[in-house]
Amino acid sequence: MNGLLIDYEYCTNCQSCEVACKEEHKIPVGQWGIRVLTDGPWECSDGKFNLYYIPFPTRLCDLCAERTAKGKQPSCVHHCLAGCMQYGSIEDLAKELAEKPNQVLFVPEPYSY
Amino acid sequence: MKLFKGQGTRDLGKPWRFEEDGMTVTRGCAWSPPGCHPVGCGIKTYVNGAGELVKIEGDENHPITGGRLCVRCLTMRDYVYNPDRILYPxxxxxxxxxxxxxxxxxxxxxxxxxxxxxxxxxxxxxxxxxxxxxxxxxxxxxxxxxxxxxxxxxxxxxxxxxxxSCYIPRVAGTTYVLGAAYPEMDYAGGLHGRYDDPAFEVPELLVFWGKYPLPTNGDGMFGHSAVDMMRRGSKLMVIDPRVNWGSARADYFLRLRPGTDAALALGMLDIIIKEDLYDHDFVENWTWGFEQLSERAAEYPPERVAEICGVDADLIVEAARAYANAKPASIAWGLAIDMKNNAVQAGHAIICLEAICGNIDVPGGQLVGDVNDGLELGFxxxxxxxxxxxxxxxxxxxxxxxxxxxxxxxxxxxxxxxxxxxxxxxxxxxxxxxxxxxxxxxxxxxxxxxxxxxxxxxxxxxxxxxxxxxxxxxxxxxSTTVEHDSVVYTHYGASPVMAGAINKCITVGEGKGxxxxxxxxxxxCCPGNFEQFPTYYDWLSWNRLGNKRAFEDLREEVVHQKVETLSYRKYETGKLRPNGEPGFNTPTTRVELWSNVYDHFGEDPLPYYEEPKMSPVSTPELMEQYPFVLTTGARTYCYFHSEGKQIPYLREMNPDPLLEMNPADALKCGVSDGQWVRVSNPYGSCVLKAKVTQAVYEGLVHAQHGFWYPEAEGEAPTLFETYRSNVNILMPHHEVGKLGMGAPYKCLICAVEPIAENYDTDMKVIWERYGNPAPRNS
Missing domain, CATH: 3.40.50.740 (Rossmann fold)
Incomplete structure (x- = not known):
């Protein structure tokens, strides 16, 4: 089973994942295969700001089955400007997850067209 | 070497052109159009047998971008084949x-x-x-x-x-004060081993000063290099009125009032000098006018600067110490420095900081070009x-x-x-x-x-x-960047990073580069000037490659990192002066903290702070009617200034021009999130859509720039509604610095009032008109 490991500490909201996905799968405006969600900015009690972005795979995400069959990365992962996304088996990704905080592992159910 | 996780690797080592799935894939570097700075990101274009662009991807062979690509290139096909595009004279x-x-x-x-x-x-x-x-x-x-x-x-x-007021006030400083080409944050772009190259040192501290390089790649710096370096341990300082991704991760966030950068830099200089944190060797051997600068800086004690900038005095002291103690420290300084009447002095003061702390032309500091690099000027x-x-x-x-x-x-x-x-x-x-x-x-x-x-x-x-x-x-x-042969060179050639081949792979209509x-x-019109160039390629190789190599060779190499000319501390080796002698290319051969050139032109030879012409301090009488400080033009990933409005996936990211407003101010003005508002000042007004957010502090609003509506009527007087949301209507004309450089685009004042009209973009209209376009050839 494969998934996406997102290091949301480093997601800069460039939205390359959203657009790379839309271009790859010809998804019209108003629909997304992956979408960057935003929390913040809001001020914490210590005066610092909370501002996180997380690319969230939608029900249209098939983890780029066609691309990965050819040995390519999913289009979102390949183009991410911050390099904060990884694709792989959940076993490998779980090991990566254990090594660094502020990450999240998604295992989207492949959408049947 | 894997620079970051997630990078594609499948096409590593592929030649500049290869075949895949019945398509011709061409590797090249992008510049423009679509508009961008000369970053030269690596692209692979996929072209079918009919000569049509099928898709574009990032090229993992590129030493700096490594396959990564931003939305402006990812949507290349929608730009190239856009139904509104003009294809013939x-x-x-x-x-x-x-x-x-x-x-x-x-x-x-x-x-x-x-x-x-x-x-x-x-x-x-x-x-x-x-x-x-x-x-x-x-x-x-x-x-x-x-x-x-x-x-x-x-x-x-x-x-x-x-x-x-873009780049030029900063470059004036680097030319007159520093005597070298633009000192950019060093991100090892010219080194084969990049961040792990033995010649490089990862900066201890990165500073984003009036610049948010991630969405813009300002002046040619690949912005996410800063993120790469943060992953390798660099700490971050952000000097910016707005909260962004960087400021939320910075150890030091100095949220200054727009237009007060010069005061902050002078205040930091004062602390660094008084606490003896500066680089004595560099100051003694390579600078001019240190004592005079010390006296000037002493006029800016932390308490005074705190009052001017609206930043806590203790934080200013901490930030000054952090910058001086970090070895090396590197500043990405940007447009906000320029967009103010005394922009030149702000830039001057920042160069003084870089110089006295010993960060000029050291690995991981401020990288400068050698005397043979630089803007194409003078032809x-x-x-x-x-x-x-x-x-x-x-x-x-x-x-x-x-x-x-x-x-x-x-x-x-x-x-x-x-x-x-x-x-x-x-x-x-x-x-x-x-x-x-x-x-x-x-x-x-x-x-x-x-x-x-x-x-x-x-x-x-x-x-x-x-x-x-x-x-x-x-x-x-x-023509677009995939339709012509040309050359892209980082920072307009002013930093020893790279030259990239812009490789033609399709023809669309009759556009030319x-x-x-x-x-x-x-x-x-001037045949005498161009006799020396029998063909376009002769002109190109001369103008962009200094005849050091032919375009045809670069085409196959795709990216040429300038390792031959990349060296550090060039002031020691004579590479900054035309005569080959050590020193900087200034009248005194030193970094002129006290500038002979500014003195010659009748300007104060030392940096100084000047209050914005309209502000709570200089025009208190106007503040009742125009209670907000107005800053403008923060960059987004989706647009390059006025470009991209007819690209559906880009427009979807930012359909309407926004006015960011603090929640407390929105309440006071009776403005809801998403409501359209009229923004006005003594010079004029425009309408924008309110975004209620803590990204701006109370009393400050930020307006987006560059909006027009290609889907609207083009004929005059409508002109694609170019004046509807045009915040530059609120900008005074000819309100510039003494030397003619710098104007207050980013430090104005305004009033905000809610309006009943709704100008929301209908994305259905945009998609129907521009979505998933069919290939066009003529």
Whole structure:
């Protein structure tokens, strides 16, 4: 089973994942295969700001089955400007997850067209 | 070497062109159009048997971008085949300006017409009656003086940006004070081993000062290099009024009031000098005027600076110490420095900081180009002759600006267009310049009227812009970065990073690249200057590669990292001065903390702070009516200034022009999140859509720039609704610094009131008109 490991500490909201996905799968405006969600900015009690972005795979995400069959990365992962996304088996990704905080592992159910 | 996780690896080692799945894949570097700075990100274009662009991907072979690609290149196909794109030359009768009465002509007809007009105005009124207006970032940007001076033969070229307040005030400082090309944050871009190269040192501290490099890649720096370095341990300091991704991760976030950068830099200098945290060796051996600078800085104690900037005094002290103690520390300094009347002094003070802390031209510090690198400037200037040179607009009043950049002075240009004094401008050319679209023209309606007063105008662009629709008689179609051969060089050549091949892979209509159009015009209008270039490729190799290698070789190499010329501490080895002697290329051969050049031009030789012309401090009487400080133009990932509005996936990211407003202010003004508001000040008003957010503090609002509506009516007076949300209507004209540089685009004041109208973009309209376009060939 494969998934996406997102290091949301480093997601800069460039939205390359959203657009790379839309271009790859010809998804019209108003629909997304992956979408960057935003929390913040809001001020914490210590005066610092909370501002996180997380690319969230939608029900249209098939983890780029066609691309990965050819040995390519999913289009979102390949183009991410911050390099904060990884694709792989959940076993490998779980090991990566254990090594660094502020990450999240998604295992989207492949959408049947 | 894997620079970051997630990178593609499948095509590593592939040649510049290869076949895959019945498609031809071409590796190359991108510049423009679509608009961008000269970053040269690696792209792979996939072209089918019919010669159609099927898709574009990031090239994992690229040493800096490594496969990563931003949304502006990812949507290349939607740009290339956009139904609104103009694919052939067109002309229109002068009386039809503003009307959609264009008529298709051939390139020969277009260039002959242009050459005939140039000859006519030269003969009857003198070459100075012709003016070139340029835009920023795109490939045509740095060619602007050559367009005017080498290809057309007039001294007059300029961006219509008040105070030329983008890059130039900073570069004035680097030229006059530092005596070296632009000192950019070093991200090991020219080193084969990148961050792990033994010659490099990962900075202990990165500073984003008036610059948020991630979305913009400002001036050519690949912004996410900063993120790469943060992953390798660099700490971050952000000096910015707004909260962004960087400030939320910074150890030091100095949320200063817009336009107070010079005061902050002077305050930091004072702390660093008083606490003896500076680099004694560098100061003694390589700087000039340290004592005078110390005395000036002493006028800016932390408490005073705290009051001016609105930043806690303790935080200023901590930040100064952190910067001085970090070895090395690196500052990405940006546009916000320029967009203020005394921009030159802010830039000067920041160079002083970099210098006295020993960060100039050290690994992981501020990397400078050697004396042979730099902006393409001067081609055609000598050939103009003394008489024409003396007629360049603004020379008498602003010699420090005009003589260093060889451009006419922008605000003076509007004054001359309006008054006809000292001579009348009769013809204007626009290359990559959509000045009426809230990009640069302060008081854009005045510029429109002034440009419309001329006898003949031409425009070079990809789309019909409001500017060309309003005032031009001839349209020359520009090709995109995948349709022509050219060269991209980081930082306009001013940093030893890389040169990249822009490799043609498709033909769409009859568009030509900026370099080729300039060459064709030059061949016709000033053949003497272009005799030395029998072909376009000779011109290209000379202009962009200094004849050091031929384009044909670079094409196959795709990216050439400038390892031959990359070295550090070049002031020790004579590589910063034409005579090969050690030192900096200034009158004293040192970094001039006390500037002889500024003194010569009648400016204070030391940096100083000046309050914005309109602010709570300088115009308290206006604050009751206009209670907000207004800053403008923060960059987004989806747009390059006025570009991208007709690309559906980009428009979807930011459909409407936003005014960011603090929740407390929104409550006070009765504004809801998403409501349209009227923003006004003594100079004018526009409408924007409120975004209620803590990104701005109470009392500060931020307006987006560059919006026009390509889906709206193009004919005058609508002009694609270019004045609806144009925040530059609120910008004063000719309110510039003493040397002519710097204008207050980012430190104005305004009032905000809710309105009943709803101007929300209907994305269905955008998608139906522009979505998933079919290939176009003619």
């Amino acid at each position: 067109m002309k229109r009768a002068r009386e039809d300006r503003g009307k959609n009465k264009w008529q298709r002509i051939t390139w020969d007809e277009a260039l002959d017409l242009l050459a005939e007009k140039v000859a006519y105005f030269k003969e009857n009124y003198g070459a100075e009656s012709i003016l070139m207006q340029g835009g920023t970032g795109r490939e045509g940007g740095p060619m602007l003086p050559a367009y005017a001076q080498a290809a057309i033969g007039t001294p007059n070229a300029s961006q219509p940006l008040s105070g030329y 055609g200037w000598n050939e103009l002759g003394k008489e024409l040179q003396g007629k360049i607009l603004g020379l008498e009043r602003y010699p420090a600006f005009v003589t260093f950049i060889l451009n006419a002075h922008p605000d003076t240009v509007l004054d001359v267009l309006e008054t006809g004094e000292p001579y009348k401008i009769r013809m204007v050319g626009f290359e990559d310049c959509n000045g009426l679209a809230g990009t640069d023209c302060a008081q854009p309606e005045r510029w429109e009227k002034a440009w419309a007063s001329t006898e003949f105008n031409f425009g070079v662009d990809v789309f019909m812009t409001p500017t060309i629709m309003a005032v031009c008689d001839l349209f020359l179609p520009l 900026d370099s080729e159009i300039l060459y064709e015009i030059g061949k016709r």
